[in-house]
Every structure is written in structure tokens, then in C-alpha cells.
Amino acid sequence: MGDYTKLTISEIAEIFELYVTDSIESFRALSLGISNSNYEIITANNKYLLKVSNDKNKEQVLDEMRILEELRKSDYPYSIIPIKTLSGELVYEKGSYYGVLFPFVDGIPPGPGDSTCFEIGMALAKLHITKANTEGLRPSEELSYPASIIAEYSKQSTCPDDFKELLDGLLQDRLQKYLTTNFDKGIIHGDLYYDNTLFHNDHIVAVLDFEQSGVGEFILDLGISISGSCLEKGRISLPLMESYLRGYESVRPLPLIEKEFLNDAVILGLFSIALWRIKRFKEGTLNPLMADSYKQLLYRAEIFKQTVETND
Structure with a gap:
């Protein structure tokens, strides 16, 4: 459900170059969310979550990142902090694509109980x-x-x-x-x-x-x-x-x-x-x-x- 935007490995690599110089070892689409396409990216040193917005404009995504930044400053323990691009941007833009890169957090969605x-x-x-x-x-x-x-x-x-x-x-x-x-x-x-x-x-x-x-x-x-x-x-x-x-x-x-x-x-x-x-x-x-x-x-x-x- 999260893979509405179909990215190729070359497109993902071009986006990833905005952040780090690590080479991508593997990636896979994740079935998470409705408004985004989500990809797990693995390099030799780290694992990341790449989000491509399907539903919101760039300014709306940036507004969301501003909220996460404020929560980081307030030490809210459960939000994931977005990674900034090499030029210091919270939201990337590459061609017609824009979105966010996060560190990958290991865990599983729970069942109700x-x-x-x-x-x-x-x-x-x-x-x-x-x-x-x-x-x-x-x-x-x-x-x-x-x-x-x-x-x-x-x-x-x-x-x-x-x-x-x-x-x-x-x-x-x-x-x-x-x-x-x-x-x-x-x-x-x-x-x-x-x-x-x-x-x-x-x-x-x-x-x-x-x-x-x-x-x-x-x-x-x-x-x-x-x-x-x-x-x-x-x-x-x-x-x-x-x-x-x-x-x-x-x-x-x-x-x-x-x-x-x-x-x-x-x-x-x-x-x-x-x-x-x-x-x-x-x-x-x-x-x-x-x-x-x-x-x-x-x-x-x-x-x-x-x-x-x-x-x-």
C-alpha cells in the first residue's frame, strides 16, 4: 500500500546522493502508509527510510518536519528525527519527487491489546x-x-x-x-x-x-x-x-x-x-x-x- 510511486534504483541513488556518499547495497518498497511511498535503504554502514510524498505538496511536508524539529528540541522521546540534506534542507526535492529521509528504526507495529x-x-x-x-x-x-x-x-x-x-x-x-x-x-x-x-x-x-x-x-x-x-x-x-x-x-x-x-x-x-x-x-x-x-x-x-x- 505504500509503494504508489515506483522508483528505480537509479532514481533512489540520485535522491540518496543529496544526503550521504555511501553507496546503496539494497532497497525494498515497504507497505506502509497511504499518502507516501516508503523504501528501506541499506548501505554498508546504515539503514534508512526514504519517504516520497504522494498526497501533500512540498510546503505541507516541510510543515510536518518543522513540527518534528520542535519535538526534538522538547525531547519528545518517540518521534523520529529527519535527516537533513548535505545543504541543510529538511525536505529533499529531486526532479518531480520530494520527501524526507529518516534513520530506520527497528520495531514492529503492535496488535491491539x-x-x-x-x-x-x-x-x-x-x-x-x-x-x-x-x-x-x-x-x-x-x-x-x-x-x-x-x-x-x-x-x-x-x-x-x-x-x-x-x-x-x-x-x-x-x-x-x-x-x-x-x-x-x-x-x-x-x-x-x-x-x-x-x-x-x-x-x-x-x-x-x-x-x-x-x-x-x-x-x-x-x-x-x-x-x-x-x-x-x-x-x-x-x-x-x-x-x-x-x-x-x-x-x-x-x-x-x-x-x-x-x-x-x-x-x-x-x-x-x-x-x-x-x-x-x-x-x-x-x-x-x-x-x-x-x-x-x-x-x-x-x-x-x-x-x-x-x-x-
Whole structure:
């Protein structure tokens, strides 16, 4: 899924020359991500991850790297630091290609489970408490879809009927209350599903793909992450959600207002990612075969609401 841009060995070598003088011994395409093509590159001395952007323009990729730079300065332990080109650039450009080179981090994406959820919750909370300077960093709504954009989209004629009807049915007057509440803000990841992490010996070692990151509300970031990490048989598991929150609150105790709106944030998190899929796959051309994949997230939101009400 990550090999949309087919690079030849000579094209990879030309990009690699922007960084180091090592010769490439081998490379292989990795099936990671949707918005990038990813390659593992092995030299005599090191191993690297080369990313070629398929979906974002160069400035958007550079904005992401600026966020990673701020996290490096703030000693966030789980982000991977991009390698600069020999001329000091964070993002390379070679012909029609642009992207980033990272050091390769060994680890595996975990499966969902109590310890996985605890670790991811802890990692997200550590992101939310960083003292990074957010001045000049992009707002999250430039690339992701917070509640205000979801609400506005639901009023447009292009909005699918099932999206609008389910949003109204699941949240009703809660959405307006959510929109008029002031929540804490800072750097958010925007897409922290468990498959955007690497684990080693059952502990998280890296948080990947800050492509949707920006300055936004912590509560929606939490809702998105729970909606894609606390899964059991394709549904959000309340016990896994409890494990996630134990990990999160071991670092950052939730303010009372965030506890009050947490379940709404999980639902909005699902609608946020659903809208991302609509924009990329249904209205856009990134992968037309996935045009209706947003429906899976709407169904998950509906089941989650039913599960919460049953357990109240």
C-alpha cells in the first residue's frame, strides 16, 4: 500500500546522493502508509527510510518536519528525527519527487491489546505535555478535520446523506455544546492509530507519521487515537479504552471538561477520519477503490454509541 510511486534504483541513488556518499547495497518498497511511498535503504554502514510524498505538496511536508524539529528540541522521546540534506534542507526535492529521509528504526507495529493501548495512551499524553514552542506551527485544521469543519461539511450539498444523518443522530445537541467549549490545545498527532507506532519488547519505541499533526485540541487527538487503537474485532472495546486511559492519565490526568466530552470526542474522531477518507478517496483520486471506506468508520461510531449507552 505504500509503494504508489515506483522508483528505480537509479532514481533512489540520485535522491540518496543529496544526503550521504555511501553507496546503496539494497532497497525494498515497504507497505506502509497511504499518502507516501516508503523504501528501506541499506548501505554498508546504515539503514534508512526514504519517504516520497504522494498526497501533500512540498510546503505541507516541510510543515510536518518543522513540527518534528520542535519535538526534538522538547525531547519528545518517540518521534523520529529527519535527516537533513548535505545543504541543510529538511525536505529533499529531486526532479518531480520530494520527501524526507529518516534513520530506520527497528520495531514492529503492535496488535491491539491492553498493554498496547496503555503504551500508546502514555505516548500521546507525553506529546500533549511537551513544552514545544507552537508559534509559527500550522494549525491542525490545515490538514485534519476538527469538529467545526465536520459540522460545516455536514451542511454542504456534497456531504453524503449517511454522514449527515448519523452525525445528527449520534451527537444531536452535544455537538453544539462541544463546539462552544474551550479545550486545551498544543501539538497533536492527528492520526495516532496503533499501526502508526513501533514496539520493541512490548514497549513503544517510535510514533510514526505526523502528517496530520498541527496545533489543535488534545481531546479530539485523544478521541481519534482511541477510535483506531482500542479495537477488538473491528469495534471499539471499552476495556481496551480503559487501559488506554490508564496509560494516558499516568502522564496527563484528564481535565473534568475533557472527561465530560470524551465519548463525543471518540465519535467525532471517527467522523474526522471518515471525512479524511471522503476527501481523499470519494471526492479525490488517491484511491477510488476506497471511495466507500468511510462507511466503516460511521458504522464503528454507531456501534460505539450503542455500546456506551448499554454500559451506562
